[in-house]
Amino acid sequence: MLILFSGLCGCGNTTAPATVAPGNAAVSTEDTKQLFEKSCSVCHPISRIEQYSGKDPWKDIVDRMIVKHGAKVSAEDAGRIVAYLDKTYLRK
Numbered sequence: 001m002l003i004l005f006s007g008l009c010g011c012g013n014t015t016a017p018a019t020v021a022p023g024n025a026a027v028s029t030e031d032t033k034q035l036f037e038k039s040c041s042v043c044h045p046i047s048r049i050e051q052y053s054g055k056d057p058w059k060d061i062v063d064r065m066i067v068k069h070g071a072k073v074s075a076e077d078a079g080r081i082v083a084y085l086d087k088t089y090l091r092k
Helices: 029-040 046-050 058-069 075-088
Strands: none
Touching (some): 029 046, 029 075, 058 075
């Protein structure tokens, strides 16, 4: 599970923000989907993320990828990705 999002836009960079900021509602869903696909596919095939069945909230997973794995994504973009994941891939 720790490697699920280990590359939200690049692995190993420790200069990424440490937390996820709220998403911007003015940004289209299609733009956010493209951001998600571009960011996450750096280290993960999108099908792996789409099929993930863990129970952790997406925000926790994305935060972990930023903090522990150095994912290079801004806090604003991370918030948009979390909002997209929350809407598209509901946690059970």
